[in-house]
Amino acid sequence: MQTTQMRAVNRDAANCLQVRETELPAPPAGQVRVRVEAAGVSYGDLLFQRGVVPGGPKTPFIPGCDLVGVVDAVGSGVTDLEPGQRVCALVVSGGYADGMNLPAERVVPVPDGMSAVDAAAVSLNYFIAHQMLHRVGKVTSGSRILVHGASGGVGLAFLQLAEHIGGVTVFGTASAANLDLLRRHGAIAIDYRADDFANVIRDNGGKVDVAYDPIGGTHFIRSYSVLRRGGRLVAYGQNDALRNGKPSLRIGAIGFLAGIAAPKLIPDGRTTGFYNALALEKTQPHAYREDLTEVLSLAAANKIAVRELITVPLRDAEEALQRVEAGVAGKIVLDCTA
Numbered sequence: 001m002q003t004t005q006m007r008a009v010n011r012d013a014a015n016c017l018q019v020r021e022t023e024l025p026a027p028p029a030g031q032v033r034v035r036v037e038a039a040g041v042s043y044g045d046l047l048f049q050r051g052v053v054p055g056g057p058k059t060p061f062i063p064g065c066d067l068v069g070v071v072d073a074v075g076s077g078v079t080d081l082e083p084g085q086r087v088c089a090l091v092v093s094g095g096y097a098d099g100m101n102l103p104a105e106r107v108v109p110v111p112d113g114m115s116a117v118d119a120a121a122v123s124l125n126y127f128i129a130h131q132m133l134h135r136v137g138k139v140t141s142g143s144r145i146l147v148h149g150a151s152g153g154v155g156l157a158f159l160q161l162a163e164h165i166g167g168v169t170v171f172g173t174a175s176a177a178n179l180d181l182l183r184r185h186g187a188i189a190i191d192y193r194a195d196d197f198a199n200v201i202r203d204n205g206g207k208v209d210v211a212y213d214p215i216g217g218t219h220f221i222r223s224y225s226v227l228r229r230g231g232r233l234v235a236y237g238q239n240d241a242l243r244n245g246k247p248s249l250r251i252g253a254i255g256f257l258a259g260i261a262a263p264k265l266i267p268d269g270r271t272t273g274f275y276n277a278l279a280l281e282k283t284q285p286h287a288y289r290e291d292l293t294e295v296l297s298l299a300a301a302n303k304i305a306v307r308e309l310i311t312v313p314l315r316d317a318e319e320a321l322q323r324v325e326a327g328v329a330g331k332i333v334l335d336c337t338a
């Protein structure tokens with residue numbers, strides 16, 4: 001099968017993706033070949049492309065962590081999938097292409113009637129938010145949580161999934177323009193530029209059980225400070241390590257050392273950790289398929305939905321990454337059939 005791939009060839013902000021046409025071989029044993037229809041564009045793709053994430057892919061590589069497509073061929077030994085079936089997969093890289101071979105256990109069926117674009121829009125953000133709420137934070141009715149960047153793709157996923165749990169008190173930080181959005185999803189909305197979230201939490205019943213922080217650097221320390229005894233800081237991004245297009249390894253190191261490692265030395269009942277989907281998969285191998293299936297089902301039942309969906313042709317992937325960096329208010333999905 002002939003494929004078009006968008007490969008990241010350098011760490012720059014412009015002219016970083018190159019089109020490559022190549023032949024995709026028949027799937028080897030245990031794999032399926034997927035004709036990719038849609039792939040999500042995420043902040044994580046941008047961080048990988050800039051080389052900010054320790055252990056991230058080396059150039060050249062194909063960005064894209066979430067993809068949806070139709071099984072085109074199955075390798076020997078694959079018995080539970082057949083050509084024509086629409087499937088979804090989360091990967092470390094490779095989504096910005098119109099075809100890919102994948103291990104059969106990596107793909108999850110998309111519910112009947114759900115479009116490829118809709119499935120791609122929810123898969124990564126809602127999957128990671130679901131895992132961090134249920135498997136890491138053990139959030140249940142009655143929990144109090146802090147969600148930073150609550151107007152963003154992952155942030156809004158936290159808010160909607162917490163609404164679905166019911167009875168969770170959510171403090172959400174965002175810009176002034178997005179505070180109403182947070183309130184519509186039941187959160188106590190905090191303007192991160194004008195207000196100190198620690199004061200707002202203190203004035204509304206005290207500390208929280210779990211703080212979710214994608215900001216990084218010294219921000220992790222501030223989030224840790226609002227945890228009750230026994231509470232948990234779940235760090236899952238280091239947005240501050242990429243400011244004005246420039247990666248800062250210093251801010252990243254401060255986040256890991258002062259924000260996550262140092263508090264572990266103080267036995268005060270509070271814990272810290274950096275959520276990583278792949279690390280969780282090593283300890284809970286069944287979680288990947290269960291959680292991806294669950295968020296796709298919730299979306300198919302209209303229980304969760306992205307704020308705004310923006311569809312961009314595959315060949316405009318570089319422009320899509322630039323829009324993510326500029327702070328687009330919505331989820332960008334590449335149309336890999338265009």
Ligand SMILES: NC(=O)c1ccc[n+]([C@@H]2O[C@H](COP(=O)([O-])OP(=O)(O)OC[C@H]3O[C@@H](n4cnc5c(N)ncnc54)[C@H](OP(=O)(O)O)[C@@H]3O)[C@@H](O)[C@H]2O)c1
Pocket residue numbers: 042043044047124128148149150151152153154155173174175176178192214215236237238239275276277278324327328
């Ligand atoms: N660990 C993993 O496995 C994993 C996987 C995928 C993604 N991630 C991470 O998830 C993070 C979020 O991704 P995303 O796609 O949701 O990003 P996004 O849609 O760009 O949202 C980020 C939001 O953060 C807000 N923000 C910026 N600075 C802030 C601050 N100082 N305090 C509070 N909010 C602030 C912005 O809100 P306003 O517009 O309202 O200012 C923005 O909407 C990224 O760091 C990404 O790397 C981690």
